[in-house]
Amino acid sequence: MALNLIVMEKITDYKYALDESSIVAITDQKGVIKYVNDNFCNISKYSAEELIGQDHRIINSGYHSKEFIKELWTTIANGKVWKGELKNKAKDGTAYWVDTTIVPFLNTDKKPYQYVAIRSDITDRKKGEEDLKNTLKEISDYKYALDESAIVAITDQKGIITHVNNNFCKISKYSTKELIGQDHRIINSGHHSKEFIKELWTTIANGKVWKGELKNKAKDGTDYWVDTTIVPFLNTDKKPYQYVAIRSDITERKKGEDLIKKSNQKAIEHAHILELKNAQLVDFCNIVSHNLRAPLINISMLVDYIEQCQDEIERKEVLVKIKPVINHLMEVFNELVESIQIKQDTEIKADRIILKDCLDKVLRGFETQIKEYEADIQLDLNNAPIIYFPQKYIESILTNLISNSLKYKSPKRKPIITIKTKKEVNNVVVLSVTDNGLGIDLVLHKDQIFKIRKTFHKHPDAKGFGLFMTKTQVEAMNGKIWADSQPEKGSTFFIEFKNQNV
Amino acid sequence: MTTIKTLTLVDDDDIFVFLTTKIIEQTNLVDLIKVFGNGLDAINFLKENKNNVDALPEIILLDLSMPIMNGWQFLEKYNKLNPTIGKKITIYICSSSISPDDITRAKTISEVSDYIIKPITKDKLIDLIKKL
Numbered sequence: 001m002a003l004n005l006i007v008m009e010k011i012t013d014y015k016y017a018l019d020e021s022s023i024v025a026i027t028d029q030k031g032v033i034k035y036v037n038d039n040f041c042n043i044s045k046y047s048a049e050e051l052i053g054q055d056h057r058i059i060n061s062g063y064h065s066k067e068f069i070k071e072l073w074t075t076i077a078n079g080k081v082w083k084g085e086l087k088n089k090a091k092d093g094t095a096y097w098v099d100t101t102i103v104p105f106l107n108t109d110k111k112p113y114q115y116v117a118i119r120s121d122i123t124d125r126k127k128g129e130e131d132l133k134n135t136l137k138e139i140s141d142y143k144y145a146l147d148e149s150a151i152v153a154i155t156d157q158k159g160i161i162t163h164v165n166n167n168f169c170k171i172s173k174y175s176t177k178e179l180i181g182q183d184h185r186i187i188n189s190g191h192h193s194k195e196f197i198k199e200l201w202t203t204i205a206n207g208k209v210w211k212g213e214l215k216n217k218a219k220d221g222t223d224y225w226v227d228t229t230i231v232p233f234l235n236t237d238k239k240p241y242q243y244v245a246i247r248s249d250i251t252e253r254k255k256g257e258d259l260i261k262k263s264n265q266k267a268i269e270h271a272h273i274l275e276l277k278n279a280q281l282v283d284f285c286n287i288v289s290h291n292l293r294a295p296l297i298n299i300s301m302l303v304d305y306i307e308q309c310q311d312e313i314e315r316k317e318v319l320v321k322i323k324p325v326i327n328h329l330m331e332v333f334n335e336l337v338e339s340i341q342i343k344q345d346t347e348i349k350a351d352r353i354i355l356k357d358c359l360d361k362v363l364r365g366f367e368t369q370i371k372e373y374e375a376d377i378q379l380d381l382n383n384a385p386i387i388y389f390p391q392k393y394i395e396s397i398l399t400n401l402i403s404n405s406l407k408y409k410s411p412k413r414k415p416i417i418t419i420k421t422k423k424e425v426n427n428v429v430v431l432s433v434t435d436n437g438l439g440i441d442l443v444l445h446k447d448q449i450f451k452i453r454k455t456f457h458k459h460p461d462a463k464g465f466g467l468f469m470t471k472t473q474v475e476a477m478n479g480k481i482w483a484d485s486q487p488e489k490g491s492t493f494f495i496e497f498k499n500q501n502v
Numbered sequence: 503m504t505t506i507k508t509l510t511l512v513d514d515d516d517i518f519v520f521l522t523t524k525i526i527e528q529t530n531l532v533d534l535i536k537v538f539g540n541g542l543d544a545i546n547f548l549k550e551n552k553n554n555v556d557a558l559p560e561i562i563l564l565d566l567s568m569p570i571m572n573g574w575q576f577l578e579k580y581n582k583l584n585p586t587i588g589k590k591i592t593i594y595i596c597s598s599s600i601s602p603d604d605i606t607r608a609k610t611i612s613e614v615s616d617y618i619i620k621p622i623t624k625d626k627l628i629d630l631i632k633k634l
Contacts, residue, residue: 285601286599286601289601290567290599293599293620294515294620297518297598297621298518301517301518301521301620301621304621305524318521325517444571448572
């Protein structure tokens, strides 16, 4: 009896523990509910009174297949324990998931006379699983979309290709087999600078996303441009363990851009030429306005004066002044014609000029002056001994510059004239003529230095034509001329010769 | 019946200077005609005589295109010098340039009273002197 009591007490304890911890229901062998505990009522939202005597299917959610339910019943009807996860329906229609163990209680014939169902609420876990499944599905959808739309490659942290999609193979013209296990540099075009590539690697190695445009090389050696986003995947230490590169083909756009760039450059060149021509035209108008109009006015004023003059001696005195003005007008006119001829002679060919020979010839013309002034002429032509330029222009240019250096020598010192050539980038040669003469105040005369009939020194032979012609000849060959000068120290004239690669 | 003491020509054109001098002489309105062949000589003279009111001209006829220092550069220097000069000097630009740029530019310089396009006639000269 005492033993029985102890056993009963123990059973009561177990039942209590079970009721506290689990959702418990007991049905008869037909499935009619005989007992439910508080946990069952809480989760199913029915009261015990509403449940007792009801078929257990009252909480059936209809979620599980017939086969599933049949298997459950076959198991327990055969006296075996069934374990599984069930989705049930509460009174208010909401569903809940329970981890379920159904234990059949057998009579002496080993037939179940009741079933004890012990459940625990796994709704949250199930929801988590569902969410995870959805997320996984979404991810795989994304991956599908990405693979369909973009060029995708994955490399390990060292840049070894571990995955490529079809688009990648199509554009790179390699097969998957040829790519997997290869260094990603297999598609390197060599177009980008070391700094550029270094910046890319620094960015992604630091776990940051890199975006940019890359020129890659396909298997057949052709280039293609891709808009690229590289996303580092980080491990728990926040170190990249792989890189996913997502690209899109922008080759056509790049081609278009190149074309636009080229045509832009051309447009700029044309605009520049037009600007130059325009400036020359304005110059020309000014020349006509200043240099031709002035002598014409002189003639007109002289004639007017003679007409109204009563005194015969004075008339004659004024009359003789007309001729020099006409001569001057003719001279300016001829200079202008000469400069226009240069501008129009666009067909003139560049000759191969050995500068040493050319200078020897030019300097011979100044022999007397050089001797008289004890001028020191220094040549430094080794850097670029040969240039390509029309013979008659270069002779005229050198004559003008050397003539100026001698004409405007300082009275305080013997002239030193240095003629130097220097090779520059882009097939350009710069020739310079440096003297230690009077110099020109460039602050005062900067805009005027190469204009016609502008003089800067009181010299009887200063006409203001030499530098104007020199500039015209240099510009006719697309060259440039400029000067550096300081009063009382001397001047250097620079001429840039273009297209010296012939 | 002289009206002004000194008129200054700043011009490098010998013929223009010769004829203008003759015309002015005929008007009998000017005591002394001073000529400078470029802007620098003129500005240096003004600097040296800025306190010598008698030596300073009443009128300057200024050419634009000249060697060494042109008319515009002269006007720049004159602008700085002007406050220190003890006399009102009336400046006319007298140029052969018919460029609208030059004429517009002249209008922006307060020291310039007018822009005269060469040739200058006797009547115009008389007008200028009498207007003073």
